[in-house]
Amino acid sequence: MTAAVTAPPRAVAPRAGRAAARTRRRRALLWIATHALAIALALMFLAPVAFLVLTSLMSDEQALTSDLWPRSWNWGNYADVFAKSELLRWTANTLLYAALGTLLTILSSVPVAYALARFRFRGRRLAFLLVITAMMLPPQVVAVPMYLVWARLGLTDSLWPLILPMLFGDAFSIFLLRQFLITIPREYVDAARVDGCSDLRTLLKVIVPMARPAIAAVALFQFFYCWNDYYGPLLYAGVAQEGWTLSLGLATFKAFHSVQWNLTMAATLLVTAPVIIVFFFAQKVFIEGVTLTGVKG
Amino acid sequence: MASLTHAAPPRRWRGEGPRALLWLSPWLVGVAVFFVYPLLSTVYFSFHRYDMYSLEFVGLDNYRYLLHDPRVATSARNTLWLVLVMVPATVLFSLTLAQLVTRVKAGAGLFRTVFYLPSLVPVTAGTIMFVYLMNPANGPWNQFLALFGITGPDWFGDPAWSKPSLTLLGMWGCGQAMVIFMAALLDVPRHLYEAAAIDGAGPWRQFRSITLPTIAPVLMFSLVTSVISALQYFSQAMIASRVASGATDSAGTAFAPGYPDESLLTLPQWLFQAGFRDYAMGYACVLALLLFAASMIFTLILLRQFRRAEEDS
Numbered sequence: 001m002t003a004a005v006t007a008p009p010r011a012v013a014p015r016a017g018r019a020a021a022r023t024r025r026r027r028a029l030l031w032i033a034t035h036a037l038a039i040a041l042a043l044m045f046l047a048p049v050a051f052l053v054l055t056s057l058m059s060d061e062q063a064l065t066s067d068l069w070p071r072s073w074n075w076g077n078y079a080d081v082f083a084k085s086e087l088l089r090w091t092a093n094t095l096l097y098a099a100l101g102t103l104l105t106i107l108s109s110v111p112v113a114y115a116l117a118r119f120r121f122r123g124r125r126l127a128f129l130l131v132i133t134a135m136m137l138p139p140q141v142v143a144v145p146m147y148l149v150w151a152r153l154g155l156t157d158s159l160w161p162l163i164l165p166m167l168f169g170d171a172f173s174i175f176l177l178r179q180f181l182i183t184i185p186r187e188y189v190d191a192a193r194v195d196g197c198s199d200l201r202t203l204l205k206v207i208v209p210m211a212r213p214a215i216a217a218v219a220l221f222q223f224f225y226c227w228n229d230y231y232g233p234l235l236y237a238g239v240a241q242e243g244w245t246l247s248l249g250l251a252t253f254k255a256f257h258s259v260q261w262n263l264t265m266a267a268t269l270l271v272t273a274p275v276i277i278v279f280f281f282a283q284k285v286f287i288e289g290v291t292l293t294g295v296k297g
Numbered sequence: 298m299a300s301l302t303h304a305a306p307p308r309r310w311r312g313e314g315p316r317a318l319l320w321l322s323p324w325l326v327g328v329a330v331f332f333v334y335p336l337l338s339t340v341y342f343s344f345h346r347y348d349m350y351s352l353e354f355v356g357l358d359n360y361r362y363l364l365h366d367p368r369v370a371t372s373a374r375n376t377l378w379l380v381l382v383m384v385p386a387t388v389l390f391s392l393t394l395a396q397l398v399t400r401v402k403a404g405a406g407l408f409r410t411v412f413y414l415p416s417l418v419p420v421t422a423g424t425i426m427f428v429y430l431m432n433p434a435n436g437p438w439n440q441f442l443a444l445f446g447i448t449g450p451d452w453f454g455d456p457a458w459s460k461p462s463l464t465l466l467g468m469w470g471c472g473q474a475m476v477i478f479m480a481a482l483l484d485v486p487r488h489l490y491e492a493a494a495i496d497g498a499g500p501w502r503q504f505r506s507i508t509l510p511t512i513a514p515v516l517m518f519s520l521v522t523s524v525i526s527a528l529q530y531f532s533q534a535m536i537a538s539r540v541a542s543g544a545t546d547s548a549g550t551a552f553a554p555g556y557p558d559e560s561l562l563t564l565p566q567w568l569f570q571a572g573f574r575d576y577a578m579g580y581a582c583v584l585a586l587l588l589f590a591a592s593m594i595f596t597l598i599l600l601r602q603f604r605r606a607e608e609d610s
Contacts, residue, residue: 031402038401041394042411045469048426051437055429066435108323115320119313125607127321129600134332136522136596138529140565141589142335144342144578148349149335168327199316228419230532235573247421254425254540261429272422279417283410286417290476 056265063262077266084257086241087270090249097159097233097245098226104166105173105222106215112169113177114203118189128178134171139231147235157238159245162229166222173218179292180214181207217289220282224275246271336589343582359583369584371555372564375460379527379563383464388519391471395478409479416472424536427466428453432541453541456560463533463561474519481515482508514606521599528592531569534561564588 055063056077058070081087116128150161184207192202208215233245241249250271254264279286318325343360346353363369398408415423431438431452439449452462489507498506509516538556554570555562564584572581 034397034400035403038397038404038408041397042408045411045415047437048415048430048469051430052426064435066440068437068440108327111320112324115317119317119320121314121317124317125604129603130328132600132603133593133596134328136525136592136599137332138525138565138588138592140529140531140568141585141592142332142339143568144572144581144585145335145338146331147573148338148578151349165327165331167323168331169324174324199320224417228421230421230536234535235569247419250419250421250425251536251539255543261435264425265429268422268425272418275417275419276414279414287409287413287476290473291480293473293477 052265052269055262056269058262060260060262063260063265074262077262078270081263081267081270084263085249085253085267086244087246087249087267089242090244090246093159093237093243094227094245094247097163097229098223100163101166101226102219102222104163105170106219108167108169109173109177109218110208110211110215111203113174113181114207116174116178117181117184118186118207131171131174131178135175137171143235150236156236157240157243159233159237159243161236162226162232170222173222176218176221176289176292177211177214180211184210213285213288214292216282216285217292220278220285221289227275339582339585339589342579343586345579347578348576349578355579359580362580363583363587368559368562368567369564369587371559372562372567375555375559375561376528376530376563378460379530380524383460383467384520384523384527386464387467387471388474388516388523390468391474391519392478392516394471394475395482398475399479399482409476412475413472416470418470420532421536423466423470424533425540427462427469428537428540431462431465453537454557456558459537459541459557459560463537466533466537474523477515477519478512481512485511514602517602518599521595521602525592525595525599528588528595529565530563531565534563535566535569537561564591 051068054068054070057073057075059072059074062071116124116131147156150156155161188206189202192206197205228247230247230251233248237243237245237248250267253267257263344354344356346355394412398405398412401408430436433439433449433451433454442449450458452458485508490503493503493507535554538554538561539552542556554566565588568581568584568588571577571584
């Protein structure tokens with residue numbers, strides 16, 4: 001750009017003018033190539049969802065053919081999914097797991113992140129490293145003893161073994177909140193202390209209002225983690241279908257309706273749609289939250 | 298004000314230890330109950346045969362079996378493939394997408410949304426979708442390939458293609474990493490590129506000498522966390538196997554994990570099968586310790602990185 005502006009008038013140096021024109025042409029070609037690639041990739045990203053929708057509307061017979069476009073639009077497939085599975089029950093279970101899990105995670109993780117970010121104490125760094133270690137721990141490592149504990153408490157065949165641990169803080173949420181809280185200048189906390197605020201008051205009146213975007217991001221992530229969780233419910237929800245979550249039920253749907261790809265696709269769409277809808281309402285919170293997880297340290 | 302707080306920190310902070318402990322205590326209880334206790338208990342059970350009814354001390358038998366268990370070798374090979382192919386493929390692809398979106402002038406927000414959205418699709422839904430799209434009988438993906446004269450394989454049903462199929466699924470859902478890379482790329486000072494362009498550096502040279510060094514910590518972070526996720530790889534493989542093989546998904550039904558032909562078997566799946574379907578819980582604990590050791594290696598790399606970043610700031 002600078003080259004074009006400072007280029008001497010053409011009469012003086014025709015070669016420079018040609019060079020500028022060449023740069024412009026190259027830049028235009030690059031612009032076209034970049035956008036063409038982006039559009040092609042975007043279509044590839046959207047295609048699976050498009051085929052999902054189209055197949056979900058086909059008749060039973062047509063869904064078995066290699067047709068891509070529905071000959072008739074069978075909106076009744078969606079009603080069929082509700083009729084042929086416990087979808088409503090699974091939705092209720094999933095909502096309970098996700099809502100309660102999110103609430104408990106926020107209540108238990110914010111104070112921990114606050115302590116890690118604000119107090120100076122010996123072992124502060126060690127505690128932070130412990131958070132990261134817990135965050136990276138594969139859930140399967142502790143599965144056997146934990147399962148036995150929950151079984152002894154009579155809580156297996158329910159979602160409580162997944163919900164109750166969130167009373168004690170979730171490592172990923174603590175990590176993300178801490179990353180945000182350390183960016184709040186210490187002067188705010190000190191000022192509150194000078195005003196005679198207790199730690200609790202400082203947290204509620206100063207920190208929480210400032211950390212609202214991070215708390216919103218953590219809430220959304222945790223909600224979706226629970227909504228999408230497959231491993232946890234597979235381990236604990238038991239064999240009775242009434243206790244399943246959406247992801248668990250959906251994974252079996254195909255097995256019970258093996259020749260009906262249309263119904264399977266309709267069920268898949270019904271499980272996915274809420275996530276997409278929430279995303280469009282809270283896009284900014286998502287993007288800011290994800291960006292926070294990538295902070296360097 | 299600011300200088301005052303910096304001048305006299307030790308005195309001020311002396312009293313904060315007990316208060317910090319108070320605030321941290323619920324979480325510390327959680328760490329003890331959900332991390333330390335089960336880890337020690339896992340070690341204990343690893344020396345026993347246990348099926349939820351009878352407990353029998355067997356010494357190192359479970360460990361000895363580990364060395365001869367063909368499924369451990371198979372899962373290790375599969376995981377190595379995931380680490381060497383799937384992880385670099387998805388990380389590089391998300392970096393490429395991030396580069397693309399930060400360069401696009403028209404509709405950048407729209408492209409970002411389109412590329413990010415699939416990462417929010419529930420794992421179950423995304424996997425089932427891909428098994429359908431790539432099924433050899435009437436899947437649109439092979440029809441698309443046929444336009445170019447390519448006869449597509451039986452993706453999720455062919456041991457040679459099942460892992461590449463899941464890699465495609467992973468690339469489709471790499472939006473989180475893309476957003477992180479976008480933030481890192483936008484942090485690179487623009488004037489460096491302008492200076493390099495004046496010096497005649499081409500795009501590749503600019504990427505190597507300016508972009509890469511700046512985003513190196515973020516790239517490293519992304520690679521290490523991806524490797525740890527690859528070690529834990531469970532849901533996608535399990536669901537793909539079950540949907541593609543048509544097996545039902547409930548306790549007690551015969552299901553060979555890793556379909557087709559154990560090509561998707563990973564350690565966490567074998568652990569799940571051994572512990573909660575075959576009730577060989579002592580042996581499952583040995584597998585758990587193996588998984589723990591493997592992920593701790595990479596967690597330590599990550600911790601070292603965090604410590605360095607902390608010292609820099």
